[in-house]
Amino acid sequence: MYAQGLIGADGRTDETPEFLAAFKARIDAEEKIEPKDAMPEGYRRTLIRQIGQHAHSEIVGMLPEGNWITRAPSLKRKAALLAKVQDEGGHGLYLYAAAETLGVSREEMTEELLDGRAKYSSIFNYPTLTWADIGTIGWLVDGAAIMNQIPLCRCSFGPYARAMIRVCKEESFHQRQGYEIMLTLCRGTQAQKDMAQDALNRWWWPSLMMFGPHDADSTHSDQSMAWKIKRFSNDELRQKFIDATVPQAEFLGLTVPDPECKWNEAKGGYDHGPIDWDEFWRVVKGGGVMNRERIAARKKAWDDGAWVREAALVHAEKRKARKAAMAAE
Amino acid sequence: MYRALLELADDHLVLGHRVSEWCGHAPMLEEDLALPNMALDCIGTARALYARAGELEGAGRDEDALAYFRGEREYLNCLLVEQPNGDFAQTMLRQLGFAAFMEPFWRAAAQSSDDAVRGVAGKAVKEMAYNIRHAGEWVVRLGDGTDESTGRMRAASDALAPYWDELFLSSPATQEAEAAGILPERAGLRANWEQVMRDVFAQALLDWPEATWSQGGGREGRHGEGLGHLLAEMQSVARAHPGATW
Ligand SMILES: [Fe+2]
Ligand SMILES: [Fe+2]
Numbered sequence: 179m180y181a182q183g184l185i186g187a188d189g190r191t192d193e194t195p196e197f198l199a200a201f202k203a204r205i206d207a208e209e210k211i212e213p214k215d216a217m218p219e220g221y222r223r224t225l226i227r228q229i230g231q232h233a234h235s236e237i238v239g240m241l242p243e244g245n246w247i248t249r250a251p252s253l254k255r256k257a258a259l260l261a262k263v264q265d266e267g268g269h270g271l272y273l274y275a276a277a278e279t280l281g282v283s284r285e286e287m288t289e290e291l292l293d294g295r296a297k298y299s300s301i302f303n304y305p306t307l308t309w310a311d312i313g314t315i316g317w318l319v320d321g322a323a324i325m326n327q328i329p330l331c332r333c334s335f336g337p338y339a340r341a342m343i344r345v346c347k348e349e350s351f352h353q354r355q356g357y358e359i360m361l362t363l364c365r366g367t368q369a370q371k372d373m374a375q376d377a378l379n380r381w382w383w384p385s386l387m388m389f390g391p392h393d394a395d396s397t398h399s400d401q402s403m404a405w406k407i408k409r410f411s412n413d414e415l416r417q418k419f420i421d422a423t424v425p426q427a428e429f430l431g432l433t434v435p436d437p438e439c440k441w442n443e444a445k446g447g448y449d450h451g452p453i454d455w456d457e458f459w460r461v462v463k464g465g466g467v468m469n470r471e472r473i474a475a476r477k478k479a480w481d482d483g484a485w486v487r488e489a490a491l492v493h494a495e496k497r498k499a500r501k502a503a504m505a506a507e
Numbered sequence: 508m509y510r511a512l513l514e515l516a517d518d519h520l521v522l523g524h525r526v527s528e529w530c531g532h533a534p535m536l537e538e539d540l541a542l543p544n545m546a547l548d549c550i551g552t553a554r555a556l557y558a559r560a561g562e563l564e565g566a567g568r569d570e571d572a573l574a575y576f577r578g579e580r581e582y583l584n585c586l587l588v589e590q591p592n593g594d595f596a597q598t599m600l601r602q603l604g605f606a607a608f609m610e611p612f613w614r615a616a617a618q619s620s621d622d623a624v625r626g627v628a629g630k631a632v633k634e635m636a637y638n639i640r641h642a643g644e645w646v647v648r649l650g651d652g653t654d655e656s657t658g659r660m661r662a663a664s665d666a667l668a669p670y671w672d673e674l675f676l677s678s679p680a681t682q683e684a685e686a687a688g689i690l691p692e693r694a695g696l697r698a699n700w701e702q703v704m705r706d707v708f709a710q711a712l713l714d715w716p717e718a719t720w721s722q723g724g725g726r727e728g729r730h731g732e733g734l735g736h737l738l739a740e741m742q743s744v745a746r747a748h749p750g751a752t753w
Contacts, residue, residue: 244531251744252753264543483534489652
């Protein structure tokens with residue numbers, strides 16, 4: 179069997195068994211695949227989908243935290259939150275640039291996000307209701323993102339791996355900053371402590387869902403593993419996250435909202451109760467509290483900004499024409 | 508001098524807050540990165556000024572006590588900075604006009620007799636130069652862009668015209684600080700400011716608006732209606748938990 183298709187970002191090549199075997203050998207030898215290299219169409223498409231989704235998550239992720247910039251309770255926190263949300267925008271920018279090396283434009287990807295063809299991390303469809311949500315998102319959501327992304331620093335596709343190295347450094351700073359917000363709340367007044375516990379109650383399960391369905395139900399995983407786009411299974415990463423996070427919650431004096439969460443000596447990790455996958459799929463498919471508002475907010479920013487982007491293009495053309503006219507004189 | 512620094516700090520906090528409202532909603536991703544930079548510059552300067560103002564007041568108020576526990580009649584910012592963001596044209600023009608005033612202000616304040624003011628000036632002068640460049644480039648692009656963008660830039664220029672004058676007026680407290688060599692004289696910065704603004708407008712192929720009337724009052728705590736809402740939002744969490752540490 180061999181399929182025909184576009185190989186690499188620029189050129190048609192037959193995906194012969196020899197070609198596929200040679201590609202597999204490069205992957206197995208841990209060589210980095212670069213944008214100009216020939217690659218199977220499926221590899222290219224998987225990466226565009228994954229990097230695009232990742233970029234969209236960074237951008238949509240600016241909204242729930244952005245919701246608290248104007249209400250941050252101290253000037254230090256206000257500045258730190260602004261800088262954090264700005265970092266997330268920067269992550270989006272590197273990731274769009276990495277995806278563009280595969281022959282897809284940022285505009286196309288943005289349109290796919292706005293018309294619902296492209297997905298983003300479902301965690302951002304939950305609302306941020308109190309200041310403690312800002313601490314919890316840094317601690318849990320950036321924490322889960324790090325678990326997912328550290329292995330991506332060794333991803334077989336060079337531009338993605340390199341973007342992830344830079345992004346992971348900033349995410350771990352965000353995670354520490356979020357935890358520090360929680361620590362301050364938990365050492366504060368009873369009302370602050372209650373706010374922290376309430377935020378953990380609401381964000382704990384959605385954070386566990388960030389790792390995706392159980393391995394047995396995960397559709398894209400095997401091929402991504404073989405291509406070394408993915409290095410650990412969803413359940414392995416989720417387990418690592420739980421093992422790292424439960425002691426942190428204990429240190430804060432908070433309780434993880436899972437009565438079945440217990441240390442299991444035999445496996446050397448925590449057991450956890452059943453995850454509500456109905457909720458997960460409902461939110462992925464658009465039925466979360468904030469799905470419609472998130473896309474509407476992105477669409478409004480994009481549509482309201484259309485005249486600005488157009489003016490910038492027209493101005494650049496006018497300048498070019500004037501320069502050319504001056505040179506011709 | 509406490510009051511003079513408070514006026515200056517309030518200008519920076521209110522403008523930084525307004526600009527931060529754009530975060531995540533800008534016309535393009537590059538601006539979602541640039542606007543928070545401009546907001547952070549303003550908020551950073553405000554923090555340093557509040558800290559110094561609190562020290563001078565000597566009543567134990569820190570930056571957060573000054574920012575979060577004063578009401579709109581106690582806020583002393585000029586009216587320009589509290590103006591709503593409007594569209595991107597209005598936000599950029601407001602930023603240009605403010606930065607074109609503050610850049611020479613901080614340059615002159617490098618000679619201040621107050622150590623803390625000199626410290627702020629050294630950092631702020633570079634930041635305001637960046638703000639002039641970034642916002643100025645946008646005023647040029649939009650002024651000399653499409654018919655729509657030119658129209659919007661003209662409308663922004665009309666909307667903000669009444670608020671420029673207040674930048675050059677010194678309250679009695681500020682006059683004292685000027686006489687003591689702590690702050691530069693505001694009125695003396697007008698020629699430089701107008702030069703920068705007229706230059707940008709010329710590049711943008713826009714007419715510089717001759718002021719027909721001007722609006723002040725901010726330095727006495729007389730504001731438009733928007734500031735109260737801005738503060739209500741900004742202060743809501745802090746005021747719900749007085750005495751708490753964040
Ligand atoms: Fe990020
Ligand atoms: Fe992050």
